[in-house]
Amino acid sequence: MLSMLVSGIGMGIVFDGYRVISDELRISRLWIPIFDLLYWIAATLVVFQVLSSSNEGEVRAYVFIGLLLGIGCYYWLFSRITMKLVQVLIRTTKAIIRFMIRAFDMLIIRPLVLLYRIGKLFLAFLRAFAIFLFKIVVQLVRPFWLLTAWMTRPIWKPLLRYWKRWVNPIIAKWRVPERIASLRAGASKLWQRWKNRKEEKKDD
Template sequence: MTLSTQFYTMLAMVGMGSWLGAALDTYGRFLQRPKRARWLVFINDIFFWALQGLLFFYSLLMVNEGEFRVYILLAVLCGFAAYQSLIKKIYLWILEKAIQITIQTYRLFLKIGRILLINPVYWIFQMIFLLILGILKFLWNILIWLFKFVFSFVKILLKPLVLIGKLLVFLIPKSWRNRITQIYKKIAGFLIKRKNVLDKLSSWYTRLWKKK
């Protein structure tokens, strides 16, 4: 190994030592060990150190074809110590700022997406829903009006018959008269009940529409 190769190896390992310090701080910042399960921390640690080992070996392979010397460990320790004493505070500050900017950018895009995509879709569905309710209310009012009209029309048509029936009732035997009276009361009661039910449904639907 030539002197220039050894020099480049030393520089590379010092850089890798600083990289290791920054990687440890970044890993600890995102992992947040107290909030994670132990088995998850253990698995993440294995992957982290395996990745760091591969990076160190790749650096050695690129610089001196993978030859290992004792001074390489010293160079790594020097780089790590230099990071801890000179770069760590600055790096952590930059890391926090980058995280905050990323989070704010993410929230901004979410807000823009909500304004441009979600809110218009919500308004469209709300308008469609209100339109359907309006159509249903209109049809319901027409149905109620038709029923009341038919009911009133039937009452008008039956009124002469009722008068004639009252005149003829005296000519009918008493047993038949009682039977006809019972049938008439049943029919009248049935129609009145149906009218009351429709009135209740109409008032309930009107209250529901006002709430909407």
């Protein structure tokens, strides 16, 4: 009798907790019958296990009386307290989760974003500085380059004539620029097709 009384109180606590959680989580009404069925199946199994351990599974009138008394005592004395406690636990859990999300954002996400922006700015500065140095080096080297070109003119001038006389006709004969342009166009079409397929997969 006492075991069934405690089982009835436990059933009431679980049922009230389940109702409060379903209301707080805004579970669709379509799922409520399924969850109710699962609750009653679980409650039946637990009560049967308690009954088996207490009086070897004998079902008598006092079993149902104990269950009804336990459920009635619970709803008369503890139902409101249990529902308020469950609501407080849910709100506390939500507050802790929000605090953890904000702490994660403040301590990890925002510093990483700041480091990314600083790194990006630093790389942009290095790029601008490298371009500036390159221009200075080009201006400094240009006189030496002109002098070297003038001094080596007897060497590369015949080579240039040979190139114009023999290599250019071969290039024109084999249509090298046209073939290169065709290869580029083919690669561009393949790339575009790949991008289109990837976008179609994302849309699906």
